[in-house]
Amino acid sequence: MIILFLxxxxxxxxxxxxxxxxxxxxxxxxxxAIDGIVxxxxxxxxxxxxxxxxxxxxxxxxxxxxxxxxxxxxDIFQIGDILPLMYNPSNPKxxxxxxxKNAHLIVGLILxxxxxxxxxxMILGYLRAS
Numbered sequence: 001m002i003i004l005f006l007x008x009x010x011x012x013x014x015x016x017x018x019x020x021x022x023x024x025x026x027x028x029x030x031x032x033a034i035d036g037i038v039x040x041x042x043x044x045x046x047x048x049x050x051x052x053x054x055x056x057x058x059x060x061x062x063x064x065x066x067x068x069x070x071x072x073x074x075d076i077f078q079i080g081d082i083l084p085l086m087y088n089p090s091n092p093k094x095x096x097x098x099x100x101k102n103a104h105l106i107v108g109l110i111l112x113x114x115x116x117x118x119x120x121x122m123i124l125g126y127l128r129a130s
């Protein structure tokens with residue numbers, strides 16, 4: 001039983017570390033700023049988890065158009081809004097909205113903390129029981 005909980009703690013730490021890695025690579029590679037325009041807005045979900053609001057953002061680099069989907073728990077998007085984006089000059093398809101850049105970092109850190117705490121408490125509980 002303790003092996004299962006230790007394994008779950010390590011998996012959470014691994015997933016959290018991967019999310020932090022995604023954040024780090026996104027910040028390091030997406031270094032060029034551009035403004036995108038919101039062309040479509042829609043909502044999904046409901047019930048216990050609440051609604052999520054999405055916006056389709058169109059941006060153009062060297063006369064080629066790209067699309068990016070942004071999300072929020074609040075209804076903040078309006079068609080025609082200008083949204084600042086950061087994109088990768090080597091691969092313009094890769095971008096993020098400036099307002100959403102911390103999502104991977106926050107989720108990753110939470111998973112790492114939960115994974116470490118659950119592992120430590122399981123080890124302490126096992127040592128006390130023996």
